[in-house]
Amino acid sequence: MHPVVKRLSIFAPLSAEEVSAISLAMANVFSVPAGHVLAREDDPPINLLYLLEGMAYRHKTLFEGGRQILSLLLPGDPCDVGITLLARRDHSLTAAVPSRLARISDAALEQLCSNYPRIRAAIQWATLSEESISREWLVNVGQRSALSAMAHLMCELYYRLRAIDLVDGLNFAMPLTQSDLGDAVGITPVHSNRVVQELRRRKLIAMGDGRLTILSLQGMEELAVFDPGYLHLEARYSPARRANS
C-alpha cells in the first residue's frame, strides 16, 4: 500500500477513489542518499514533501555546535504542510538514511484536498498528531531523566512504526546513530552512549546494525512512564466514541 495512504488510513479509511487520487498526486518521486539536506533553515519555503521510504528529521543547529533534533519523520508523514504561508523556514530537514520522497506543489495539494474533504481532514489530523508528538518531546527533554527520555523515544518509535506496519515483532529499522538519539533527547553523545549501554545492561533493548529490538516492552514503558495516547493512533471513529456522539 502507498505509504501516505497507510499513514492517513489510521485516521479514517479511504475510498478506492481517494486512494488513487493520492497515488496520482504523489507521482513526482525522487530519492536522496543518507545525510542529504532536504531543506535548510532560512530557505524560502517552497518544497512540499511527503516521505515515502526511509527516515528524516527536523533539526536546528546553534552558534557553537549544539544541535537539537526537533522531530522524526517516518514513511507517510507530511513534511511541511502549509509552510508556504511563512516567509522563511525556521529549521532544517535532512534524511537520516537513503530515502524516497514525493514532491507536490502547493496548488496540487490544495486541489487534492478540496476535491476530497476527507483527505484534507486526514492530513490536518496527521499534522496535529505531529504537533502532539512535539509536545511530548518537550516533556521528554524538560522533565525526564536521560535514561527515561531515551526509553520514551524508543517506545514512541516502536508504536509509530508499528502503526504503519514497519515492525517485525519487536524489532525494527532504527538508522539513527547514538549521537542523533542524544541530539533528540538533549544529551551529549557520550552520555547517550552510556544511556544506551544501561538499557542494554538491563536487558531492555538490543541495538546495532541500524536496527533496534525492544526486549521488554513492558520494562521500557515502565521506565519511561510511557502512555501512547499522545500519538493519537487509536481509530478516530471508534465505537466508544461513536457512542458518545
Next chain:
Amino acid sequence: MHPVVKRLSIFAPLSAEEVSAISLAMANVFSVPAGHVLAREDDPPINLLYLLEGMAYRHKTLFEGGRQILSLLLPGDPCDVGITLLARRDHSLTAAVPSRLARISDAALEQLCSNYPRIRAAIQWATLSEESISREWLVNVGQRSALSAMAHLMCELYYRLRAIDLVDGLNFAMPLTQSDLGDAVGITPVHSNRVVQELRRRKLIAMGDGRLTILSLQGMEELAVFDPGYLHLEARYSPARRANS
C-alpha cells in the same frame, strides 16, 4: 482594536469587512479567574477558544509531580485550531491571570474561514508560528543553559507582546511566577529563582509585581543568542519578499 484582529493583522492587513466579520464571530465572550483550568488532558476536544485578554498556558503534568509548560498564549492567539479532529486532548490549558476568551463553534469558524480565505490563511499562519515557537522551546530546554534559556524566554515574550502593542517601552505585564517560568524552561523552582537573581544581578532585568522590565535588550539577546526570526513577526508581504516573487 480587537485582539484577534491585531494578532492576525501581523500576517496580512484585513479589510473592514473582514474585521467586522471577526468581531461578530467572536461574540461569545467569557471571563475566567487566574488559575482557571480551561481544558484538561483527556477531555474530549470540544472547545474552540480564542484568548482575548490575559495569558494562558498549555501544560502537561507527570506521574510524580513534574510539570512542563508547553507554550504561552497571548491575546489574539487561537487556542486549539482543528483540535476536533483528535479523539482526546493530550494536554491541559489554564489561565495564568484573570482572562477573557471567546468561544466559537467549529461550524462558525469554518463558516468564517470559507467566507474569507484571507482569514483562513491568517489563522493557519498563526498556528504555524505557534509551532515554530514550540520548536524553539525544544531548543531552549534541550540545548541552552538555564540562564540562557530563561533570557531567551523573556526576549520572546517581549517581542511577542510588542507585536500586539502590549509593551510599554521595555516593560510589560508578566504574571507568571518563578515556578511557572521554571516549568517552561525545564528547571526546578529553586534554580529558577537563582537564575532570575543572576539576571537581576547582571542588571539585565527588573521583575516584580507581575511585571517584567528588560533593562538591556542587547545584553539579554547576547546572553540568549536570540534571533527573533522564528517568531515570524516580520510582515509577510514585505518589499524584500515581493522583489523575489
Next chain:
DNA sequence: CGATAGTTTGATATCCTTCAAAACCTGTGG
C-alpha cells in the same frame, strides 16, 4: 492575625558534561 502562596538562602547530592584517548568499523585507494 493566621493561612497560604511565592521567594530566598544554604548545604549537599547527583546527573550530565567535558576532555582525551582508545577501540572499532567501513569504505577507499594503492
Next chain:
DNA sequence: CCACAGGTTTTGAAGGATATCAAACTATCG
C-alpha cells in the same frame, strides 16, 4: 590484501550545572 581515513562507539577521570532537601523570609488576603 593492506594501509589508511573518517565516522561511530566505548572507556576513564574530573568538573560543573542543576536537583534535592529543609527552612526562613515576605507578601497577600480573608
